[in-house]
Amino acid sequence: MCPRSDYPRSQIREMFAKATSNFVKQIDPDGCLIPVSRLNDSDKLVPLSLVVKRKRFWFWQRHKYLPSDFTLSDVLLGSKPINPVVVETDFLKYAGTFGDTVSGKVDAELGKTNVSVEGKGSFKLQSSFGSLRKQEVDVQKLLQDSKDRVLNLEHCLIQQTREKRNEVFGILKERIVTTQQCSVTEEVQEQGDCGGVLGFLSNKRITVSVNENGNMQQDSNISMEIPPQTVIAYSLIELVVKHSGQYELCLQPDTHGGFEVDSFIRTFTEVDGHVGQHSQEAPGISAETPSxxxxxxxxxxxxxxxxxxxxxxxxxxxxxxxxxxxxxxxxxxxxxxxxxxxxxxxxxxxxxxxxxxxxxxxxxxxxxxxxxxxxxxxxxxxxxxxxxxxxxxxxxxxxxxxxxxxxxxxxxxxxxxxxxxxxxxxxxxxxxxxxxxxxxxxxxxxxxxxxxxxxxxxxxxxxxxxxxxxxxxxxxxxxxxxxxxxxxxxxxxxxxxxxxxxxxxxx
Structure with a gap:
């Protein structure tokens, strides 16, 4: 089933973003995996590809990640590329089903909250990307290959990023890829009451399911296919870029990238300016929830x-x-x-x-x-x-x-x-x-x-x-x-x- 022509592509892109975001929230809620928000970005996310991290202004924001068209080798001086050693392993088989009812009442679990769903109609929320593989760069080999290498500070991407006070570089360290064709389907169902207070929940449901036999649910309104080898999540190693063009890899979770300015490294706290006191590096919440x-x-x-x-x-x-x-x-x-x-x-x-x-x-x-x-x-x-x-x-x-x-x-x-x-x-x-x-x-x-x-x-x-x-x-x-x-x-x-x-x- 192809996407209906009366739906904007922005809505279809949003379906993919929600599916990958839900995946990361469930399997790595406090980790370093970043969901891929656009299907078109998948081809850019190769090992050692450069991703621009745009820092948040305020403590309640999440950072934004902008995949570029370049790899680390593309922005190095010299003609010798860095060819990463990539280790590939099975990651997991991701699947799940959530609730359905034709009429009457059904109990379901939303996160950690048990609720009752009542009303006419039905819905089924399936989340499955099938069998997933993890591809991870050998960091020890990367450290050896990076020794004495220098970035081309005249490269347009480096110049543009360096000029921004709120952007730093990261290189792709690992990625999670699909191994079979999947589909993302949004179903529209009649809206019922949920425990007296959840009736506001959108009557649109997003389904992610493995398309193993070529059949797709016929009651869906929008569908899109995800091909094999699609990247749905990834993680980064941030870079500290020095005046000389030499760079360091930030290997610890509490170390962050930036550009050297006047003999010190421009870090998150130092560039956040008037909002520095609110900008915590933890993804969305500080060690103590603010008042x-x-x-x-x-x-x-x-x-x-x-x-x-x-x-x-x-x-x-x-x-x-x-x-x-x-x-x-x-x-x-x-x-x-x-x-x-x-x-x-x-x-x-x-x-x-x-x-x-x-x-x-x-x-x-x-x-x-x-x-x-x-x-x-x-x-x-x-x-x-x-x-x-x-x-x-x-x-x-x-x-x-x-x-x-x-x-x-x-x-x-x-x-x-x-x-x-x-x-x-x-x-x-x-x-x-x-x-x-x-x-x-x-x-x-x-x-x-x-x-x-x-x-x-x-x-x-x-x-x-x-x-x-x-x-x-x-x-x-x-x-x-x-x-x-x-x-x-x-x-x-x-x-x-x-x-x-x-x-x-x-x-």
Whole structure:
């Protein structure tokens, strides 16, 4: 079955990204494997290929990895290439099945949470890439071959990466590849109720299954085939690049790559600048989970920047965000575009070329933020000037968009249904309650959107998807952290605060 022509390629790419991300979360949640987000990147991910690691701005973000078209040998001086010795072994056979029901009720397990699924229709979530192989570079041989070798600092990729304050090099050390043809299938099913609070879960299911006999499920809406020898995950060795062009391999988990600048190595902490105190190297969470109240308080100046925008600009930004926030690729492009604007560069939206309408909305958003940034800077400086990397409006917008980009699908879906200004003010009250560990009275006028059952369910769904529990007790509301929610409550709270700042009333 081929992909339906009325589905954009961006949605098909998203299916592959979700499938590989789920795979890594299940088999290596705290390790160093990186999921391949684009099928087209698979051919680039060969042993010792160069991958650019783009560091996050804020502690709640994940790093981004950009496979290049070059290998280590391509950027070395001299004509002798480094030919890696690659050891190939069986990795595992990855398979799993999750739930189905025609009508009535079925119990299933979602992660570590047991839930009941009720309603008409059915779904089956199969996850299987079949038998996988691991291909790993012999690091001892690589160390020997790298001795006295020098990088060509005039190479365009090295020059471009060196100019960026937030990018470093990594070389591919290991990769996980498929051995047989697989298919990724997204099924659309009727939506039911899940334990009273999980009804918000998307009615689209992603299935990854081995296509052994040429047959594929006929009730699916979108399908794509994954050929054998497709890379679905990989790991890197980061490089420290010296002034001379010599390089060192970062072999320990707690050592990180960078470029030598003025006799010291430009590391993550040193280049993160104004956000250095928030940028932990652990993938998404520091050794001690930060205090929600403390972090929200530290971000208040950014939220105030959004509140201080002219009312028409705030209203337009809110409407445009509602239009793009459900498309992962659009949110990612928007976040990357803001980073580029913060560095005084042109925003590159080439990844949205196949979605002209979406690209236009994202470009309009960026133009409006840039226009607001210029206006704010002119008021501050008293002169007309292009925005520079310290533009506070750009950073404020990036705080909001980067948090939205880290929300999971369920929570982001629920948030799109809560984006009216009145609803956002109610959500903001709940966030304050969560941060202060207090309770709220349902008599509070600001909570009026929650008095109706539909409004309360929307909020319940949003909070549950973000690892937060909403409890209604008589005339009061309590908001509590769930068990091991990670940073989901943080990104939800930051997103709500940012959107509420745009939706605030001037009355």
């Amino acid at each position: 929600l109240k403390k972090e929200l308080d530290s971000l208040q100046p950014h939220f105030q920047q959004l509140k201080d925008l002219p009312a028409p600009a705030r209203a337009t930004l809110l409407q445009l965000l509602k239009a793009v926030m459900m498309d992962r690729e659009a949110v990612s492009a928007l976040e990357s575009g803001l980073v580029q604007l913060c560095h005084n560069e042109m925003a590159d939206l080439s990844e949205l070329e196949e979605s002209p309408s979406l690209k236009q909305k994202v470009q309009t958003l960026l133009d409006l933020v840039l226009q607001s940034s210029r206006a704010d800077q002119n008021q501050t400086d008293g002169v007309s000037a292009e925005p520079h990397p310290s533009s506070q409006v750009l950073y404020a917008a990036h705080v909001l968009i980067s948090a939205m980009a880290e929300m999971n699908d369920a929570a982001l879906t629920a948030l799109t249904r809560c984006c009216s200004p009145q609803f956002l003010q109610a959500l903001q009250q709940l966030v304050h309650c969560l941060a202060a560990e207090e309770e709220l009275s349902l008599q509070d006028p600001a909570l009026s959107p929650l008095l109706e059952e539909e409004g309360y369910k929307r909020v319940e769904q949003l909070f549950y998807g973000s690892g937060v529990i909403l409890r209604k007790e008589a005339s009061t509301l309590r908001v509590e952290m769930g068990e091991q929610p990670g940073l989901l409550p943080f990104v939800m709270s930051i997103s709500i605060q940012g959107l509420a700042s745009l939706g605030k009333s001037d009355v």
